[in-house]
Amino acid sequence: MTPPRKRHPAARKRPLDGARLTAYDVLDGVTSRDAYANLLLPQLLRERFELDERDAAFATQLAYGTLRARGTLDAILTTLVSRPLADLDPRVLDLLRLGTHQLIDLRVPSHAAVDTTVDLTRAIVGTGASGLVNAVLRKVATGGDRAAWLTTLGGDDEQRLALATNHPRWIVDAWRDALGGDEELEPALAADDAAPEVHLVARRTDRAALVEESGGEAGPWSPYAVRLHGGDPGRLASVRSGVAAVQDEGSQLAGLLLARAPMEGRDEAWLDMCAGPGGKAGLLAAVRPEGVRLTAADRAPHRAELVRSALAGEADVEVLAADGREAPWAAGSFDRVLLDAPCTGLGALRRRPEVRWRRTEADVAPLVELQLELLAGALASVRPGGVVAYVTCSPHTEETVAVVDVAAARDDVEVLPVAPLFPEVPGIARGDYAQLWPHRHGTDAMFMALLRRTR
Numbered sequence: 254m255t256p257p258r259k260r261h262p263a264a265r266k267r268p269l270d271g272a273r274l275t276a277y278d279v280l281d282g283v284t285s286r287d288a289y290a291n292l293l294l295p296q297l298l299r300e301r302f303e304l305d306e307r308d309a310a311f312a313t314q315l316a317y318g319t320l321r322a323r324g325t326l327d328a329i330l331t332t333l334v335s336r337p338l339a340d341l342d343p344r345v346l347d348l349l350r351l352g353t354h355q356l357i358d359l360r361v362p363s364h365a366a367v368d369t370t371v372d373l374t375r376a377i378v379g380t381g382a383s384g385l386v387n388a389v390l391r392k393v394a395t396g397g398d399r400a401a402w403l404t405t406l407g408g409d410d411e412q413r414l415a416l417a418t419n420h421p422r423w424i425v426d427a428w429r430d431a432l433g434g435d436e437e438l439e440p441a442l443a444a445d446d447a448a449p450e451v452h453l454v455a456r457r458t459d460r461a462a463l464v465e466e467s468g469g470e471a472g473p474w475s476p477y478a479v480r481l482h483g484g485d486p487g488r489l490a491s492v493r494s495g496v497a498a499v500q501d502e503g504s505q506l507a508g509l510l511l512a513r514a515p516m517e518g519r520d521e522a523w524l525d526m527c528a529g530p531g532g533k534a535g536l537l538a539a540v541r542p543e544g545v546r547l548t549a550a551d552r553a554p555h556r557a558e559l560v561r562s563a564l565a566g567e568a569d570v571e572v573l574a575a576d577g578r579e580a581p582w583a584a585g586s587f588d589r590v591l592l593d594a595p596c597t598g599l600g601a602l603r604r605r606p607e608v609r610w611r612r613t614e615a616d617v618a619p620l621v622e623l624q625l626e627l628l629a630g631a632l633a634s635v636r637p638g639g640v641v642a643y644v645t646c647s648p649h650t651e652e653t654v655a656v657v658d659v660a661a662a663r664d665d666v667e668v669l670p671v672a673p674l675f676p677e678v679p680g681i682a683r684g685d686y687a688q689l690w691p692h693r694h695g696t697d698a699m700f701m702a703l704l705r706r707t708r
């Protein structure tokens with residue numbers, strides 16, 4: 254039986270543009286309920302049968318593009334709306350952003366961008382608001398495309414770069430600092446703003462077979478990676494059965510770091526201390542030598558459940574809901590410990606378009622405190638001679654180099670250089686630590702460090 258067609262309540266009176274309405278609903282979910290666009294959008298696309306493939310692609314482009322460009326869109330709107338934007342009805346502000354994005358970034362004819370947004374406003378907010386939206390969007394159209402608007406907005410070089418690449422200024426500063434200067438800053442931020450390819454990891458299947466099945470190509474760095482140029486990975490039999498999974502190639506290298514670390518003596522107990530949802534644990538389970546027992550922990554019980562599903566079918570694994578700072582296991586129990594620490598996620602912004610505007614500089618300090626405590630917990634969990642891999646999906650110096658430097662200063666800890674363990678990957682050394690970059694490696698900006706407990 255065909256399932257009943259669901260229509261948006263606002264579309265009942267007269268037909269609205271389905272792609273634009275869906276994009277608006279994503280913006281509204283992000284604004285009003287702190288939703289994650291990468292979860293909400295696929296859910297809406299599954300529910301709305303009336304959208305064909307082209308509509309779905311347009312809805313995705315509109316929603317993600319508008320979320321990423323929020324800083325630039327708001328800078329433009331601030332010059333055209335007489336009130337502070339924060340005083341507008343949040344629905345009206347999202348509609349203005351949606352219309353402005355189409356006018357400055359997409360080749361949507363002005364009348365189509367304006368008229369469809371005015372229609373949406375009338376249906377969602379009411380006729381009163383549609384006059385304002387109409388007037389403001391006409392002025393946006395008169396101002397030209399993004400390049401013209403950036404000239405109009407002016408500002409210093411830093412401001413121009415932030416607006417051109419859709420990043421808040423504090424993130425531009427953090428990336429410059431991590432890159433060690435301005436030389437690669439613009440390409441790095443541009444790559445961070447581009448829609449990423451989907452990467453697969455061949456966990457319990459042959460990579461060549463996964464290349465064949467998916468139509469993708471072998472990733473350049475991880476021997477388990479396949480890069481897709483399109484298509485829905487959820488449709489692949491290998492992904493559905495769990496022998497393969499979606500995982501950024503940089504995350505794969507971070508997992509492989511633990512496995513590749515040189516080791517003397519016993520090597521039979523591995524710990525993934527912050528394992529949820531289980532991406533790296535899944536890879537570690539697949540690449541560990543025979544006889545190694547993998548323990549995977551996460552503080553959040555629901556995240557530990559996700560790890561359990563990721564490890565379903567694997568023998569010799571244990572999943573715990575446990576806080577790495579108050580570990581239930583005995584000190585020195587493990588030979589290798591992966592600490593994939595909770596972080597700002599500034600290196601994975603390309604996958605989560607709204608996160609760059611949700612995060613603030615004030616988030617960094619409490620995370621650093623947690624990272625320092627977790628790293629101390631990881632070092633307590635490893636035996637003398639054992640190794641700890643410290644990993645973040647952020648290049649921010651405070652959460653990376655600065656955290657590891659504190660541990661490295663201890664007299665029972667030595668730093669093991671990471672780059673020599675990945676001779677096939679150029680340009681990753683960040684001192685003795687390593688840093689991946691989207692513009693250099695086509696991966697998320699993962700940070701990796703390796704420490705050994707000497708006694």
Ligand SMILES: C[S@@+](CC[C@H](N)C(=O)[O-])C[C@H]1O[C@@H](n2cnc3c(N)ncnc32)[C@H](O)[C@@H]1O
Binds near residue numbers: 531532553575627
């Ligand atoms: C970056 S994510 C880990 C991603 C995971 N390694 C993967 O590859 O799928 C960080 C995880 O740390 C967990 N976490 C945060 N604080 C923790 C703590 N004190 N002890 C253990 N886990 C914690 C979070 O719940 C989150 O799942």
